[in-house]
Amino acid sequence: MELHRRAIAAGLAGLGLVGLIAEVTPAAADPVGAVPPNSSSDTGSYPDPNPHRSCFGTWPANEGWWALQSLATTDANSDMDSVLETCNWSGSDWTDIHAQVFDLPAGTRGSTYCTRTHGSSTCDRNDVLIDLGEISAQGNDYEGNVRKTLCHEFGHSMGLTHYKTQNYPGAPDGQQDCMISGVVNYSSTWFVYSAHHKSHINSVF
Amino acid sequence: MRSTKFPFLALSVLLFVAACSSPTSNSNGISSPVVSSPNVDRFVTILSDANDGDSYVFRSVAEIVSAADVVVAARISGIEKGRSFVGDDGRVVLRTGLIELNGVTVLAGNKALLAGDFKVEVFMVGEDSLGEIARVLPRDQEAVFFLSDFTENRNTTLDGVEGRTYLFPFQQGFLMESGGELVSVLGGLVAPSGLKDLASVVDMVRSVVRSGEG
Numbered sequence: 417m418e419l420h421r422r423a424i425a426a427g428l429a430g431l432g433l434v435g436l437i438a439e440v441t442p443a444a445a446d447p448v449g450a451v452p453p454n455s456s457s458d459t460g461s462y463p464d465p466n467p468h469r470s471c472f473g474t475w476p477a478n479e480g481w482w483a484l485q486s487l488a489t490t491d492a493n494s495d496m497d498s499v500l501e502t503c504n505w506s507g508s509d510w511t512d513i514h515a516q517v518f519d520l521p522a523g524t525r526g527s528t529y530c531t532r533t534h535g536s537s538t539c540d541r542n543d544v545l546i547d548l549g550e551i552s553a554q555g556n557d558y559e560g561n562v563r564k565t566l567c568h569e570f571g572h573s574m575g576l577t578h579y580k581t582q583n584y585p586g587a588p589d590g591q592q593d594c595m596i597s598g599v600v601n602y603s604s605t606w607f608v609y610s611a612h613h614k615s616h617i618n619s620v621f
Numbered sequence: 622m623r624s625t626k627f628p629f630l631a632l633s634v635l636l637f638v639a640a641c642s643s644p645t646s647n648s649n650g651i652s653s654p655v656v657s658s659p660n661v662d663r664f665v666t667i668l669s670d671a672n673d674g675d676s677y678v679f680r681s682v683a684e685i686v687s688a689a690d691v692v693v694a695a696r697i698s699g700i701e702k703g704r705s706f707v708g709d710d711g712r713v714v715l716r717t718g719l720i721e722l723n724g725v726t727v728l729a730g731n732k733a734l735l736a737g738d739f740k741v742e743v744f745m746v747g748e749d750s751l752g753e754i755a756r757v758l759p760r761d762q763e764a765v766f767f768l769s770d771f772t773e774n775r776n777t778t779l780d781g782v783e784g785r786t787y788l789f790p791f792q793q794g795f796l797m798e799s800g801g802e803l804v805s806v807l808g809g810l811v812a813p814s815g816l817k818d819l820a821s822v823v824d825m826v827r828s829v830v831r832s833g834e835g
Contacts, residue, residue, distance in 0.1 A: 473708070473709035473710065474709060503710060514708070514710070516708055516709045516714075517709075518706075518708070518714075518776060519774045519775035519776050520674065521769060521771045521789035521791075522688065522769035522771070522789065522791065523676045523677045523679075523688070523769070523791045523792060524674045524675070524676045524677075524792065525674065525675045525676060525677070526674055526675040527674035527675070527744075528674075529671075529714065529715065529746060530746075531712075531714060543708060543714040543715075545708075545714065545715070550677075554677050565675050568675045569675065578673075578675065597675055597676060597678055598675070598676065598677055598678035599677060599678070
């Protein structure tokens with residue numbers, strides 16, 4: 417994707433259309449589908465445009481498989497390229513996601529923190545923390561809710577902001593997806609990104 | 622004969638000035654805040670950035686009261702460095718700040734959690750954010766906290782103080798007022814309807830407690 421964009425940029429530069437690039441390149445200040453007025457801040461981390469690299473700590477087999485599926489599905493349905501690797505905390509291109517099982521305070525199912533930035537514009541490392549015990553305690557549909565929270569936190573690592581409710585103001589463009597907060601009932605709606613959110617992902621990668 | 626007119630007038634003026642400059646109180650003892658809105662906005666932004674995870678969404682005051690270990694009304698008096706939590710590769714992945722309170726009133730739950738040394742704990746993003754939070758901290762701001770005990774947890778934890786109780790607010794459970802509106806500090810939606818200010822929150826908590834006792 418990066419090579420593709422560079423090729424387009426070179427071609428347009430040759431045609432004297434560099435200004436057009438500035439207009440179509442997404443602004444780092446608005447990488448996400450914020451949902452005013454109930455989205456008080458941008459909780460997404462702006463990623464670099466390279467393949468989205470991930471590494472995993474120790475996971476139970478099923479939950480680890482659901483996590484890999486979540487990334488693979490996004491890879492197949494967007495311009496994001498997912499790469500699974502051993503955690504790399506050296507050099508110039510760090511692993512983007514370190515996903516691990518964690519104990520979070522009551523009520524909190526998952527959190528994503530950008531724990532290393534590259535300059536002031538992109539995030540080099542997101543720690544994705546998932547509390548499987550909390551998700552299990554919050555509802556009967558364990559698989560559906562784990563998969564939804566994994567998709568949700570990976571979304572934050574790609575710059576997406578979550579939204580709070582299925583009612584007004586709800587999802588951007590009215591399309592529900594995994595970026596909703598809280599417990600869901602089993603439906604594939606909650607394992608993927610809406611067209612609106614995919615457009616944000618595609619604008620980065 | 623000495624005149625008493627001047628001291629009486631002076632006292633009246635002093636009382637009037639004091640009444641105008643002090644926080645106003647209602648029957649619940651909740652004071653209207655005297656705070657700078659830009660500071661409150663920044664305070665809310667920093668804390669919501671760090672604490673706005675994918676969380677359970679409470680639909681009623683009764684539900685969040687039932688889930689909380691303790692519910693308190695208090696004034697914010699300070700913030701200090703808290704604990705650090707270590708990830709599975711040995712790195713610190715989360716740091717916390719500890720909010721100090723005074724004038725604590727227990728509205729519901731287990732009062733014993735507040736009997737000794739206790740702090741309200743919140744996540745911070747990065748090591749530098751403590752100083753910025755301290756600069757914009759709305760000191761003396763009245764707030765209501767719905768708290769859960771996070772003293773014991775399954776993470777590798779650094780810098781914990783032996784004997785101290787660490788209480789985390791639910792994402793919807795740190796409420797204060799700014800600009801005449803109820804603000805959910807950690808970014809959680811204030812879902813339960815009917816809440817318009819801290820006094821109404823306190824009223825509803827007390828109503829829930831009364832109905833539970835009945």
